[in-house]
Structure formats: C-alpha cells, structure tokens
Amino acid sequence: TEQQLASAPELDPLLDLTVLAAGVPDEYSSDVGWGLWLEAQQDYAALVAGSQLVVVEDSDPLIPTNRPEAIVGAIAELLGVTIESSPSGSLGDGQLADVLADHIADTNLPAVGVTFFDDADILESAVAGVRREGDPTPVELTDKFAIGSNAKAMTSTLVATYVEEGVITWDTTVADVFDATVSDIDPSLADVTVRQLLSHTSGLDDELAVVPIEATLDFELPVAEQRASVADITLTRPAHHPAGEYSYSNVAYTLAAAMLEHLTASPWEDLLQTRVFDPLEMDSCGFYAPAS
Numbered sequence: 001t002e003q004q005l006a007s008a009p010e011l012d013p014l015l016d017l018t019v020l021a022a023g024v025p026d027e028y029s030s031d032v033g034w035g036l037w038l039e040a041q042q043d044y045a046a047l048v049a050g051s052q053l054v055v056v057e058d059s060d061p062l063i064p065t066n067r068p069e070a071i072v073g074a075i076a077e078l079l080g081v082t083i084e085s086s087p088s089g090s091l092g093d094g095q096l097a098d099v100l101a102d103h104i105a106d107t108n109l110p111a112v113g114v115t116f117f118d119d120a121d122i123l124e125s126a127v128a129g130v131r132r133e134g135d136p137t138p139v140e141l142t143d144k145f146a147i148g149s150n151a152k153a154m155t156s157t158l159v160a161t162y163v164e165e166g167v168i169t170w171d172t173t174v175a176d177v178f179d180a181t182v183s184d185i186d187p188s189l190a191d192v193t194v195r196q197l198l199s200h201t202s203g204l205d206d207e208l209a210v211v212p213i214e215a216t217l218d219f220e221l222p223v224a225e226q227r228a229s230v231a232d233i234t235l236t237r238p239a240h241h242p243a244g245e246y247s248y249s250n251v252a253y254t255l256a257a258a259m260l261e262h263l264t265a266s267p268w269e270d271l272l273q274t275r276v277f278d279p280l281e282m283d284s285c286g287f288y289a290p291a292s
Helices: 002-007 031-046 068-079 096-105 150-165 174-178 194-198 211-216 223-235 250-264 268-277
Strands: 016-023 051-058 111-117 122-132 135-138
Touching (some): 150 194, 150 250, 150 268, 174 223, 174 250, 223 250, 223 268
C-alpha cells in the first residue's frame, strides 16, 4: 500500500528481495481475510534468510504470473528508480536471432535456441551462439539440443500406454515387478507404486550421481542392464523419505523404465521409439548426447 511504501526502510540493492504478492482470493475479501492472507505470506518471507520484504497489494492472488509489472513498479518505487522498458521485438519481425545473440552476450551459455509455436504451426524459430564452447563454429537451426528432464514426460506417456493396455497399473508396486529378481527389497520401498515413482513421491532422493551407485555399475553392459542394476542396488537400500513425501528423483524414473523393460523384455529406448516417437512423427528425436 502507499503507507507501507512510504514507511519502508531504505533497501540495500545488493541484497536479494523477497517479493510477496498480497493478493486477495474471493474467500478472503474481508479486511480480516486480507490480513490472514498477508500474514501467511509474511511468515513465508521470514523463512528466506538475508532477504528484504516488498509487499505488493493487488486484487489478484496470482501477481507473480499475471501482474509482474506491479511487482517491478513497487520495487522501483521503493528504490527510487525509474524503470525504462527496452524494445523486445514482436513475433515474426525477424529479430529473434538478434535478441538471442544479446542474451548470449550476457550469459555463459554457448548457445540457445527458441521456437514459438501454437497448436498447428511453428511461428518463429532462431538460434544463437556456438556449437561448442571454445569453438567458433556457429550453432545452426537444424542442430539437435539435449532436452534433459523433458524425457520424464515422455516416460510417463510411455507408461500410460501400457496402463491403457492393462500391462501395468498406476498402483503396481516395485515388489509386484521385481520380487522374483531383486533379492531383499527393503520394506520401505516394496510398496512404492508406479504413480509415486512418476510423481516424485516414492521416498527416493536423486542418487544416480552418487558414487556408490556409479562405482557399482558396469558401464560396459547394455544400458538396459545398467538400469536393472540400478534397480537392484536402489531397492535393497532404505528409502530416504516416507513414501508420499515429495523429493525430485531421477532414479525413480530409472526404476519406472526398468519396470517396463522387465515386463516387456524390450529396452526403454525401443519402447519410446515405437510407442511415442513413431506415432507422433517425432522424427528428429534420439537418445543420449547429440553427436560431436
């Protein structure tokens, strides 16, 4: 509010700011309700160490996505500065590559690619930067970029195709699949379901990069056999958290892929190619790091 802005202490621009959108949902439309809403968000700010509080009042509780200009304006007023907008171009004006080149200049990224599309067409695409850090060869629009964790959505889609066919269910447990092949499954993981593996609520942390697993794997084996080894190693250890508690986990998706491989006797790569990529005509997709 104006009163809060006027009485706010001078801010140190070198410190991080915690911006709270003090919006008011319909059920909090009264003065008492607004106070409860603001109090809850101030409690959250207290958890963020070394930050300063900026309060933005608005009728919309989704200020961070719907009203970013309100937040920027409040911060600017507190700091006593004027924010000047810079031209960012418009879709289809042919300036996207220049915008990306400016972005590359301000970051340590070797390259970046951006595509605008709707449900029918690609509207505009551009790339900027180099193929490899230290090499001046420019990146091209036809070059492939590794997409990392987007493969999780693809794996979930793959699992769903088998759920539709009744090969597996969302409530199939790791013990249902691996009980005959993995000895001594830890009781804390035996009842973990496919649903929990795919929603990061299995109780597993992300352990794929932890030395004990890497040291145990034989990287000369086919990748599907390596995934089976990850299952064997992981499932004999206790869970890191109670099942149902959120914890982002790559190894959980490795287990889900290993479950499908066990049930179908086919590698995850072949399953994804034939049941997701091919039907959707995703002809440019591949596996592992792009070619050097």
